[in-house]
Amino acid sequence: xxxxxxxxxxxxxxxxxxxxxxxxxxxxxxxxxxxxxxxxxxxxxxxxxxxxxxxxxxxxxxxxxxxxxxxxxxxxxxxxxxxxxxxxxxxxxxxxxxxxxxxxxxxxxxxxxxxxxxxxxxxxxxxxxxxxxxxxxxxxxxxxxxxxxxxxxxxxxxxxxxxxxxxxxxxxxxxxxxxxxxxxxxxxxxxxxxxxxxxxxxxxxxxxxxxxxxxxxxxxxxxxxxxxxxxxxxxxxxxxxxxxxxxxxxxxxxxxxxxxxxxxxxxxxxxxxxxxxxxxxxxxxxxxxxxxxxxxxxxxxxxxxxxxxxxxxxxxxxxxxxxxxxxxxxxxxxxxxxxxxxxxxxxxxxxxxxxxxxxxxxxxxxxxxxxxxxxxxxxxxxxxxxxxxxxxxxxxxxxxxxxxxxxxxxxxxxxxxxxxxxxxxx
Numbered sequence: 001x002x003x004x005x006x007x008x009x010x011x012x013x014x015x016x017x018x019x020x021x022x023x024x025x026x027x028x029x030x031x032x033x034x035x036x037x038x039x040x041x042x043x044x045x046x047x048x049x050x051x052x053x054x055x056x057x058x059x060x061x062x063x064x065x066x067x068x069x070x071x072x073x074x075x076x077x078x079x080x081x082x083x084x085x086x087x088x089x090x091x092x093x094x095x096x097x098x099x100x101x102x103x104x105x106x107x108x109x110x111x112x113x114x115x116x117x118x119x120x121x122x123x124x125x126x127x128x129x130x131x132x133x134x135x136x137x138x139x140x141x142x143x144x145x146x147x148x149x150x151x152x153x154x155x156x157x158x159x160x161x162x163x164x165x166x167x168x169x170x171x172x173x174x175x176x177x178x179x180x181x182x183x184x185x186x187x188x189x190x191x192x193x194x195x196x197x198x199x200x201x202x203x204x205x206x207x208x209x210x211x212x213x214x215x216x217x218x219x220x221x222x223x224x225x226x227x228x229x230x231x232x233x234x235x236x237x238x239x240x241x242x243x244x245x246x247x248x249x250x251x252x253x254x255x256x257x258x259x260x261x262x263x264x265x266x267x268x269x270x271x272x273x274x275x276x277x278x279x280x281x282x283x284x285x286x287x288x289x290x291x292x293x294x295x296x297x298x299x300x301x302x303x304x305x306x307x308x309x310x311x312x313x314x315x316x317x318x319x320x321x322x323x324x325x326x327x328x329x330x331x332x333x334x335x336x337x338x339x340x341x342x343x344x345x346x347x348x349x350x351x352x353x354x355x356x357x358x359x360x361x362x363x364x365x366x367x368x369x370x371x372x373x374x375x376x377x378x379x380x381x382x383x384x385x386x387x388x389x390x391x392x393x394x395x396x397x398x399x400x401x402x403x404x405x406x407x408x409x410x411x412x413x414x415x416x417x418x419x420x421x422x423x424x425x426x
Contacts, residue, residue: 036167037232037252038259040321041080043170044225045073045263046177047121047318048128049372051288051311052365053215054267058274059285061209063191063198066271068213070199072220073264075409077256079380082387082398082406083226084252087234088245089396094230095332097392098382111333113378117223118326119350120371125322126152126351127361127368128288129315135292136308145355149348152319156344159320166320173317178262180310181269187299190276198275199268207423214373214420220267221413222372223379224325231328242395249396288361322347373417380410 057065087093092100095114099107126148133144159166204210233252239245277298278285285291288311296304323344331337354364384406390397398406 035255035258036164036171037084037229037236038080038255039171039174039262040167040232040324041083041225041229042259042263043174043314043318043321044121044222044228045076045220045260046174046266046314047125047222048131048288048311048315049124049365049368050216050220050267051128051270051314053212054270055274055278055288055291056286057212057216058271059278059283059291060212061205062275062279063194063272064203064205065209065213065216066195066198066268067200067202068216069220069264069267069271071202072217073260073267075217075413076220076263077260078402078406078409079221079226079383080229080256080260081253082383082402083229084233084256085249085396086383086387086393087230087232088237088239088249088252089393091234091238092230093234093328093332094227094379094383094386095329097386099333099335101386102382107333110378110382111329113375114223114227114329114333115326117372117375118322118329119347120368120375121222121224121322121325122319122347123351123354124365124368124372125315125318126348127315127355127364128311129319130351130355131288131361132308132310132312132315135289136305136312141355141361142352145352148315149352151316152323152348153341153344155316155320156323156340159324160340170317170320173313174262176313177266177310180306180313181266181273183306184273184295184299184303185269187303188273188276190272194275195272211420211423214416214423216267217413217416221376221380223375224322224329224372226379226383227328227332228321228325231324231332245394245396288365373420376417377410377414380413384410 054069057068083094086097090097095107095110098110102110126145129148129151130141130145133139133147134141137144139147155166155169158169204213237248237251239248274285274291277283278291278294281298283294285294292304292307295307323340326343326347327337327340351364355361384398384403386392387396387406388398388403
C-alpha cells in the first residue's frame with residue numbers, strides 16, 4: 001500500500017483478527033503479530049533529551065528523583081495504551097479523528113503546533129546523534145552532523161521498505177542502548193539501598209529539583225509518540241467485532257508494558273549511573289560531552305565508549321520516529337503529504353544551523369524539551385476526550401476510573417510543563 005508520494009504507508013502490514021485470534025497458534029507465536037508498535041513509540045522515551053535531563057538530575061541530586069522516572073513511566077503506560085486503543089477501536093489515528101470532530105481552523109492550528117513539536121524532536125535527536133559521533137570518533141561537530149544526516153536517511157529508507165524491517169532495526173538500536181547502560185550500571189556499582197529509597201520515597205529539595213523533575217517528565221511524555229502510536233495500531237490487526245477489538249487491545253497492551261518497562265529501565269539507569277559516579281564524587285555534570293569525559297576518567301574508556309554508542313543509537317533510532325510522526329500529523333490534520341525524503345531534508349536544516357553557529361548542544365537539547373513540553377497538552381487533551389466518548393470508541397471506551405486518572409495525569413503534566421516553561425524563560 002503506497003501513498004501518493006510512493007512511500008509505503010504505516011498500514012502496510014495488515015492482518016485480520018480472525019487469522020491472528022483463531023487459536024491456531026499458541027504462546028509467544030500468537031503474541032508476535034502484535035509486538036512492535038509500542039517499541040517504535042518507546043524510542044521517543046529514550047531520546048537524547050532524556051540523556052541530558054536524567055544525567056543532570058542524577059549528578060545534582062543523586063538518587064532522589066528516581067521516583068519521578070518511575071511515575072513518568074507509569075503515566076506513559078496509560079497514555080500510550082489510550083493512543084493504541086484509539087487506533088484499534090476506530091481504524092483512525094488521533095490527528096484523523098481530530099480533523100473529523102474539530103473545526104478546520106482548529107485542525108490547522110493543531111497541525112502547525114504539531115510540526116513545531118516535530119522540529120523540536122528532530123533537533124534533540126539529530127544533535128544527540130551528531131554529538132555521539134563527535135565523542136566517539138573525535139570528528140568536529142558539524143561534519144559529525146552531516147554524517148548523522150546520512151545515517152538518518154539510511155534509516156528512512158528502511159521505513160520506506162516496510163514496517164517490520166523498521167521495527168527490527170529500531171529494536172536492535174534500543175538493545176544497543178540497553179547494553180550500553182547495563183554495562184555502565186555494572187561498572188558504576190550503585191548503592192542498592194539508595195536506589196530503592198529513591199524509587200519509592202517521593203521528595204524534592206528546593207525549586208531546582210522541581211524544575212529537573214519537570215524536565216524528566218517533559219522528556220518522558222512525548223506528544224509525537226501519542227500521535228504516532230494510534231497510527232501504528234489503526235490497521236495492523238483489523239478487528240470487525242467489539243470482542244475482536246478488545247482481544248487485539250489486550251495483546252497490544254502486553255506490547256506496551258514490555259516496551260515501557262525497557263524504556264523505564266533505561267531512563268532509571270541513566271540517572272542511577274550519574275548518581276553513583278558524578279554525585280558521589282561531587283561533580284555537577286550538565287553537558288553530555290562532560291559526562292563522556294568523566295565516564296572515561298572515573299571508570300575507564302570502555303564506559304565512555306558505551307555511553308557514546310548509546311547516545312548515537314538513541315539519536316538515529318528516534319530520528320525515524322520523528323519523521324514518521326510528522327507524516328501522520330500532516331496527513332491527519334490537513335490531509336496532505338510530502339515525500340518522506342523531503343520532510344527529512346527540511347527537518348535537518350535547523351539542527352545543522354544550530355550546530356554550525358556553535359550553540360552548546362546540551363543547551364539546545366534542553367530548549368527542545370521545553371518546546372516539546374508546550375505540545376503535550378495539544379495531544380493529551382484530545383486523546384482523553386476521544387477515548388472517553390462511547391460513540392467514537394464503542395466497547396473500548398475508557399472506564400470512568402481510567403478517564404479520571406487520565407485527566408489527573410493530564411492536569412499534572414500540563415501544570416509541571418507550564419512551570420518548566422516559566423522557570424526556563426524567567
